[in-house]
Amino acid sequence: MLKWILLAILVAFIAWSTWRKPRLTATILWSLTATVLGSAGLLLVLPTEFKPTIIWMSLATPLIWAGLMLWCYWDTRAWRPATGMIAITVLGVIAVIVVPPPGG
Amino acid sequence: MDRDRRVRVYDAHSWTGISLGIILFVVCFTGSLAMFDHEIQSWEDPARRLAPTDNPIPVQPLMSQFMDEFGEPEAITFVGMTYPSAYEPYYQGRVNVRTEDGFDFHSRKWDPATGEVLPSRGDGLSTWILDFHRDLMWPTALGGRTVGGGLVGIFGIVMMLSIITGILTHKKILKEFFQFRVDKSVRVKWKDAHNFLGVWTLPFSIVMAFTGAWLGVVALMLPATGALVFKGNAEQVIETIQGPPIERTGVAATMISLDEIADRPHSDSGAMPVSVFISRWGDETAEYAVNYLPDTELMYYEQEKISGVTGALLPLTGLDAPSPETRVVAAVSPLHYGTYGGISLKFLYFLLGIGLSAMVALGNMVWVERRANSSEGKRSPQFYERLARLTVGGCLGVVLASVAIFYADVYYTGDEQTRIVYIGQWYFAVWFAVLTYAMLIRNSYQSTRHILAATGVGLLGLPIVSAMQAGEMPWHTLAAGHAASPFVDLTLFVLGIICLAVTWKLPKERKARPARRTRPSKHQESVDTAIAQTG
Numbered sequence: 012m013l014k015w016i017l018l019a020i021l022v023a024f025i026a027w028s029t030w031r032k033p034r035l036t037a038t039i040l041w042s043l044t045a046t047v048l049g050s051a052g053l054l055l056v057l058p059t060e061f062k063p064t065i066i067w068m069s070l071a072t073p074l075i076w077a078g079l080m081l082w083c084y085w086d087t088r089a090w091r092p093a094t095g096m097i098a099i100t101v102l103g104v105i106a107v108i109v110v111p112p113p114g115g
Numbered sequence: 116m117d118r119d120r121r122v123r124v125y126d127a128h129s130w131t132g133i134s135l136g137i138i139l140f141v142v143c144f145t146g147s148l149a150m151f152d153h154e155i156q157s158w159e160d161p162a163r164r165l166a167p168t169d170n171p172i173p174v175q176p177l178m179s180q181f182m183d184e185f186g187e188p189e190a191i192t193f194v195g196m197t198y199p200s201a202y203e204p205y206y207q208g209r210v211n212v213r214t215e216d217g218f219d220f221h222s223r224k225w226d227p228a229t230g231e232v233l234p235s236r237g238d239g240l241s242t243w244i245l246d247f248h249r250d251l252m253w254p255t256a257l258g259g260r261t262v263g264g265g266l267v268g269i270f271g272i273v274m275m276l277s278i279i280t281g282i283l284t285h286k287k288i289l290k291e292f293f294q295f296r297v298d299k300s301v302r303v304k305w306k307d308a309h310n311f312l313g314v315w316t317l318p319f320s321i322v323m324a325f326t327g328a329w330l331g332v333v334a335l336m337l338p339a340t341g342a343l344v345f346k347g348n349a350e351q352v353i354e355t356i357q358g359p360p361i362e363r364t365g366v367a368a369t370m371i372s373l374d375e376i377a378d379r380p381h382s383d384s385g386a387m388p389v390s391v392f393i394s395r396w397g398d399e400t401a402e403y404a405v406n407y408l409p410d411t412e413l414m415y416y417e418q419e420k421i422s423g424v425t426g427a428l429l430p431l432t433g434l435d436a437p438s439p440e441t442r443v444v445a446a447v448s449p450l451h452y453g454t455y456g457g458i459s460l461k462f463l464y465f466l467l468g469i470g471l472s473a474m475v476a477l478g479n480m481v482w483v484e485r486r487a488n489s490s491e492g493k494r495s496p497q498f499y500e501r502l503a504r505l506t507v508g509g510c511l512g513v514v515l516a517s518v519a520i521f522y523a524d525v526y527y528t529g530d531e532q533t534r535i536v537y538i539g540q541w542y543f544a545v546w547f548a549v550l551t552y553a554m555l556i557r558n559s560y561q562s563t564r565h566i567l568a569a570t571g572v573g574l575l576g577l578p579i580v581s582a583m584q585a586g587e588m589p590w591h592t593l594a595a596g597h598a599a600s601p602f603v604d605l606t607l608f609v610l611g612i613i614c615l616a617v618t619w620k621l622p623k624e625r626k627a628r629p630a631r632r633t634r635p636s637k638h639q640e641s642v643d644t645a646i647a648q649t650g
Contacts, residue, residue: 038127046336047336047339047340047343048343050336050340051340051343054340054344055344061355062355062356063438063439063440065337065340065341065344065352065355065356066434066440066441066444067440068340069329069333069337069340070329070440070444072329072332072333072336073268073271073272073275073324073325073328073329073332074275074325076272076328076332077272077275077276077279077328080127080272081124081127081276081279081280083127084123084124084126084127084280085120085123085124087119087120103343107344107346112344112345112346112351113344113345113355
């Protein structure tokens with residue numbers, strides 16, 4: 012029960028901080044989730060060979076992450092990068108749930 | 116770029132610096148020292164400075180005797196041998212043994228001329244310098260080295276962001292290559308120094324930030340991504356990249372001698388082996404991974420895999436198999452640690468690393484100075500003063516602490532297993548003491564001079580202490596064919612002189628702003644003329 016209460020508090024805090032400070036929360040949190048889940052989703056969806064793709068993806072990770080952080084400050088509208096990154100995260104989650112693992 | 120966007124990007128640049136500037140300084144500064152971990156190994160342990168020998172004795176009997184201490188070959192999961200080299204003029208054997216609690220790692224060194232076992236020395240100075248840079252020596256209770264390495268990787272990502280935003284906000288990068296107005300105010304001087312160092316170290320900073328970020332983050336992100344892709348089975352991703360593990364068949368076989376491997380040149384380049392790592396020792400499936408110094412490729416080692424029984428070449432698999440992506444991965448570490456160009460390249464990396472560290476610290480000081488002494492600052496002057504002291508203590512504290520652990524390592528007399536703990540205690544104690552001192556002294560200029568002077572004196576004393584410990588002067592060590600330790604002594608001495616020279620040149624306090632010279636008003640001019648005319 013305690014676990015669920017803590018999870019609910021965390022989710023509420025993320026929602027509140029995204030609402031109050033979309034640019035900052037997107038830089039600190041959503042850029043990370045979008046990088047990890049977006050990479051995982053792409054790995055599952057791309058019709059390329061898994062081994063070279065994951066190695067290239069790992070090499071691109073620092074660039075993607077820093078690029079997403081920059082987007083937060085580049086875009087005139089604070090909500091656009093936050094929404095974009097939340098969308099990438101959600102799409103990544105869907106891909107992880109729906110698409111079977113490579114070779115599976 | 117429009118003004119609003121430039122302001123936002125500049126804000127990102129400032130805030131990444133001011134929130135993580137001290138940590139970035141620590142990572143950059145410790146990385147500059149970590150360039151010389153091999154040289155420092157020779158400096159810290161005089162027992163390693165053996166006379167080079169042209170006719171080393173066979174190592175296989177020594178290694179077999181060592182391995183017999185661990186019982187059946189089945190318990191041994193891994194065997195390693197590093198052959199004598201200029202930096203490490205001894206045989207070093209490694210054995211990893213499976214135990215009831217997990218794995219035990221054992222290492223032993225032998226004199227190649229006599230076969231005598233060299234005294235065992237615990238991890239100390241060089242290990243601390245390298246590992247503190249790599250993973251902050253992150254405690255096991257808080258997640259261990261993987262978490263520490265991941266954090267350093269995240270700092271690398273932040274550094275990348277800081278570099279990109281820095282490039283975007285500076286309109287006159289070409290001009291900043293040559294602009295250093297030493298006769299201007301403190302703020303302009305620091306700003307020019309920050310920009311000057313920034314543009315001159317830019318290609319180096321980009322390479323360091325990217326490779327450092329990848330080296331740190333990949334250990335965290337790859338298992339995380341793997342767990343997501345393989346629905347919770349993170350191990351599966353390693354197996355997919357490296358191929359399925361080969362199991363022992365249990366059929367005993369005679370292994371190729373380690374001395375035979377030592378004389379086996381690379382099939383293409385003709386280079387001689389540096390080291391060999393053996394899997395499944397004593398089994399018919401045994402595999403030797405023989406490492407050679409690369410011929411032209413940018414990588415740590417060029418590897419050949421051979422059968423441990425027949426000596427036949429085996430195909431390279433996994434990350435060792437040559438392909439564009441594995442070549443890029445193999446280039447990351449040499450690029451980060453500057454292992455591909457000898458000692459001169461290490462020196463260049465060191466200078467650029469120190470420049471990068473200074474740029475980070477100066478960026479923080481410019482931010483503080485700008486707000487403390489103009490209407491731009493929204494907080495109290497005391498806040499900015501404390502921030503300045505924190506920057507001085509945090510940055511210079513790690514510099515003096517790094518010098519202090521050289522002394523701690525020399526004068527340590529306790530159990531070898533706890534040497535690294537003692538080094539760590541000294542490191543943090545000195546860092547904390549310097550930080551406290553900097554926070555207590557109101558005049559940051561004065562505290563900077565004091566800490567730098569202590570660092571300079573400390574550096575100058577180290578060659579003397581080293582000579583006393585080894586019982587021989589650096590030139591005698593050099594004459595005996597060991598260049599690494601005298602090289603470290605000379606570097607420490609020169610750095611000490613530089614520190615004292617900088618201390619001498621630094622101002623003792625912030626210069627008061629010169630009174631603004633204003634053009635006299637027309638009324639004043641007419642009054643002056645009238646006075647002159649009337650005599």
